[in-house]
Amino acid sequence: MGVEQKPNAGKVANVLRGMADFGQSPWLDFIQRSFTADGSLKKLVDEDGLKGVTSNPAIFEKAMGYGSDYDAQIKELLADEILSPGELYEKLAITDIRATADVMHPVFEATKGLDGYVSLEVSPYLAFETDATADEARRLWREVGCENLMIKIPGTREGVPAFQQVTSEGISVNVTLLFSFAAYVDVLEAYLKGLETRHARGESIDKIASVASFFVSRIDGKIDAEIDRRVKEGDKDAEALKALRGKVAIANAKMAYQHYLEVIKSSRWQKLAAAGAQPQRLLWASTGTKDKAYSDVLYVDELIGKETVNTIPPATFDAFRDHGKLRASLTEDVEAARHVMDEQKRLGLNLDAVTETLVTEGCASFCDAFDKLLGAVAQKQKAMLGNKVLKQSVQLPEALKKDVAEITEDWRRAGKLRKLWARDPSVWTGGEEAKWLKWLDIVEERLAHAVELEAFAHDVRARGFTDVLLLGMGGSSLGPEVIAETFGRHANFPKLHVLDSTDPQQIKAFENAVDLKKTLFIVSSKSGGTLEPNILKAYFFAAAEKALGKAPGAHFVAVTDPGSHMEEVAKKDLFWKIFYGEKQIGGRFSVLSNFGLVPAAASGLDVNAFLRSALHAVKSAAASNPPAQNEAFQLGAILGAAATRHKQDKVTIIASPEIYDLGAWLEQLIAESTGKKGTGLVPIDDETLGGPDVYGKDRVFAYLRLSDKASAAQDKAIKALAEAGHPVITIDLADKMAVAQAFFHWEFATAVAGSVLGIDPFDQPDVEFSKVETKKLTNAFNETGKLPDETAFAKDGAFAFYADASNAKALAGHDVGTILKAFFGRVKAGDYIGLLAYIARDEKTRAWIQDVRLTLRDHLKVATAAEFGPRFLHSTGQAYKGGPDSGVFLQITAEDHADLPVPGEKFTFGVVKAAQARGDFDVLSERGRRALRIHISGSLEAGLKALAEAISKAL
Structure with missing residues (x-):
């Protein structure tokens, strides 16, 4: 996509350059990497007098979603960092913004900071959140680091106070999505207050710029449609209505400009101007013509005036260069414009309601475009990461596929993924769910402290332990058991054993399997009050004391929550170390916390590599990966839809032999999270595969497939089940280390399934x-x-x-x-x-x-x-x-x-x-x-x- 240069470009008669004689700056509503890189943007500056550039999610979606302009940078970024789609998009966008800002900077200098700006929008998802909008504006301002940047903030009721606040902090802002006169009045007032606040603190205000983006053509689109409907139905005011067609948007804009002229004459503004303040110029946006009955340059021709900006889409930019007409149109026929405004009110066209709707639709439209943009980025990212991330494929009956699509769209429209990541309990039952969501960021938190676990691993090896015996139950034992069974014994490290039974024969068998003098005992209990870990600790503490002939505390490590009974016991008995869990993580979600990592480190697993693998799953499930591309979400939606709408609630877990024990961990995660209040998913683990004829219609098959060790027999059996119409979800892991990804992937999916089931997945x-x-x-x-x-x-x-x-x-x-x-x-x-x-x-x-x-x-x-x-x-x-x-x-x-x-x-x-x-x-x-x-x-x-x-x- 580009801006076509017409034969008369650069001539003296170029009307785009001539706009400056009327006090208006032409900006381009378009951004694309290749367009900037190949000199096309600079050509517009040099030949057409282009003065600025605006962007929005729809523009970036077109730029990034197609072609290969961004592939090289994506590969470079992903080689060094593990990113969510949103983080990746932002790095790409900031690169574009900086490059565009470089091209526009000479204009910025020549106009002494009046023009030469490029705009970058805060996330449209934040349009109705004041504090979050202000925070993101600050962050983007710092990240881009260009003086000729404008941060775009929507002119919603929540966006305006955020705009006022960041203006007072010295950030230049493009306030967007303004449709109504009243909204514009509020925005200009907020600008004045922001400057006044900053000036009162003795801080400079001469480096702050702002524009108020007043949207035009969309108003006529709505009003004209209503006029046409009423005329078609034989409205008694048909002639008067037809006379307003194509006129309300321009009249509305002219009234806004009249308010601007009044304000800049005021003593209040003059005081600020004397301190160096720049006026907040009106910027005409949405100036492409939608109705073919009108001139294709209507909203440029009719809105030319001093101290204004027109941000023009590429096709309209070309058209205006070709046949636009210059005149001071903005101040023409002001009384006629007032008459139009009075008439629309008299005839009940209800412009106020129309503009309210347009704000809501505009925000939704930008969110839709942002979803598409992030989805496109996510798809490219997934393709380029290849086998670094787990891959999920599904084969579903049509009815189930349709239900999953409905759930997916509901979550997308309602922003439920973002709500989940924001710890909003309304995603589930509105109860105490928010208290149990620390697992969402535990991987990054533990990565930041991986050096502590690596030091522990070094000390374990240095002390010459031959065995590690973990004593725990449920979430404290099942995750470590997966690690022990999957990775086996590491060279020069002790063997990890996991005991989670009160059966005396089994306890004795474990005691006989280790050398008590060379065993490190890990007592793992979140609350510290669970019966089994406490009595197992008592037994093995006594056994170790007898074998060692002295107090065995140096052979014991505790993993427990802060302030627990087990912490007291560990301190009293002089345990070698105490590792703490997170109170805001339930046991079955704790495998990527110290409850899984401490025994993993003790047994010699590379904890840093394990956590980095898990981080891929965290970023893939991020709020910025839309539901349709978010495979962890899709897994949860499938399980929830199958159970609630098709009575397929038996989640049958099939795993490659080398990772078979994942099923035992999944059993707890799924059953304990969803099985309550008479509903839920029933996990079926380790049930040897049979032919399709031995299964009822109540199954969903989840196949955890180790790609480099896949069983041909399992593959064949799974294929037969899918062909027979059973729902099949295949999750491919490139190697054993990707088990870490499977942990988070299923945790997230289970949380989603809980929402679909309408239960709290975090209680038991x-x-x-x-x-x-x-x-x-x-x-x-x-x-x-x-x-x-x-x-x-x-x-x-x-x-x-x-x-x-x-x-x-x-x-x-x-x-x-x-x-x-x-x-x-x-x-x-x-x-x-x-x-x-x-x-x-x-x-x-x-x-x-x-x-x-x-x-x-x-x-x-x-x-x-x-x-x-x-x-x-x-x-x-x-x-x-x-x-x-x-x-x-x-x-x-x-x-x-x-x-x-x-x-x-x-x-x-x-x-x-x-x-x-x-x-x-x-x-x-x-x-x-x-x-x-x-x-x-x-x-x-x-x-x-x-x-x-x-x-x-x-x-």
Whole structure:
């Protein structure tokens, strides 16, 4: 796009140059890098007397969105920095503004600062925010650093006080989107006040310039349309209405100019002028003709006057050069203009309402253009980054695709992404969500302190530890487990183990797997009051003390929130270090905080590289990446739409073998965040892929694919599911380090899905209920030396069956076959089965639970969840109790062949596990869930084998 030079350019008769004789400055409403770089802009200055340049989001969208002008700089910037689309756009725009300002600077000097300006607009998203507009104006003024810059601020009710404030600070401003006489009066008053405030402080006002951009043609567009409508309908005033066609906008502008002339005659202005103040000139904007019935230079010909500016679009610039007519038109027929204004009022054309609408539409139009601009920048950025960022592709049924598009447009129009990043709780329920959003900027915060974690890693290696044993539950353990399982052991660093169980056999297995004398113990607990980390700390502190023969505090590190009980314990027991979490981050969103990074650093992971990878995901999900291009948002919208509009609420997680454990972390994030108030997403992890025929219609498949290690079998199975019409989301990670990106990507998507579901994704009310029930039972044990008695409703060999009265009645029977047949007979299409095993989690038991779940899935065509307690209580347990009532739960408990004491307590680990199982079951029953508990006596291995056979027969 360019400005065509006509044959008579540069001649003495050039009417563009002749505008100066009438006191008007021609500015160009256009900016483009190539146009500046190839000398075309300077040619307009030299030959046509061009005096200034304006830009807006629509102009930049056309300039940046097409062609390759900006590709080289984009590549250069992205090689050095990790940027959001908005940050990238701004760097590109500032480069253009500075280059244009250089071309225009001789004009600035020649006119002593009256002309030679280039304008850069504050974000149109801020049009109705006073403080944010002023802040951005200041920031852009500093960033550009050119004396012939004008910051464009919209003349909204909120924009005017921002303009007044920054004027008083010495910033030159182009006030834009002025349509009404009243709005212009307010703007000129604000200019005077801003100068007066600055002058009263004894500061100079001779370097400040301002223009008031008064929009013209859009007014006629609205008024003429109304005239045409009324004439067509046979209005009694048809002739009078037709006489106003094409005249109201110019009359409105002339009235504004008359007000300007009155003000500059005032003693108030003369005082400021004597101090060196420049007048705020009226700038005629939107001067391209929209109606072909009018002259294509109408809004230039008719608005020529002293101390004014006309910012002209390229086509009109060429047209005026060719056949424009110079005369002092702005002061002609002023009385006729007043008559037009009176007539429009008499005839009910309601110019005031029209101008109000135009301001709103103008702001919306600039926002739309800015969305398109940022979307185009985001697309280019993504293409140039290549495999540095995760890639998401989706295959959705048409109905779901349409619903996602509707949600996307709703979020775009309402600016909900910006509201989310602004911590506005109205994105969700308007409750306490804002208290839990520190995860949005934790990556940049931790990057700024990465040196501390690197120093810790160095010290861990220097101390010769061979093992790191993390003691935690839920958010404190699942993220570190992903890091341990994904990255394995790093050379010259200890091996990371993660223990999140109260099962005595499992605890003993971990104790035997490490050298207690050379183990660093990380006790990880946000609140410091969670039962499991506290009793695990007590046990291993005592074990380490025995092995070392001295107080083992130097072998212990705590990760906890400031002021927690765990902080007190760590100080009392002289822990080597205490790392602090953020109180404003919930456990399941904490993996990119110290709760994930401390164990990662201790095990030798390059934390700086890990966080820089995560930062790519943060910037990709930024508010400046519009919803349609924002893949993290799109993931959340798909999950939310699928659950709320299509009953597809089983999020089935498939992951490449090398990153398989991401699913366990995702289970907690999704279930605990969304499963509440009878709605939510039910994550299904580690369910081996089958053919399309084994699945119902309630699934969304999320495939986490490690690109360089992709499984051909998984790819083939996923393709078959998509072809069968199942919704499939594929997220490609270039390498293992991109797991950091997956963490943030899913956190953001989950927050979005929570909004679509209409819930607070940051609370977990039903997890707390289970804790309460468990505490009741452990307290009872402390008082009586045993857990309260319970009675099985049936027994069969090694099996005892427990249920509340309602479930027991539905499962009437006395043998395992009859009971299981009745139990699984309650499963309906759209349900899922939860296998909740309170037994040691090891290779054998994991293989057993997988075999059973696949048998159930393939026979009943329903989703299956295979969980180990008490681990899942801090993960999927929330959704099982508070989410949709579609779960059918088989809890499995067993006798412990050995138990372990909890130092300082009467109860043992076996008692705690039993109390947790019973507390969990009690809450499931209280919520009316279809639940059965089977307790195995004797050999666990034999009991599990017999149970698997019984389930298979019952089906």
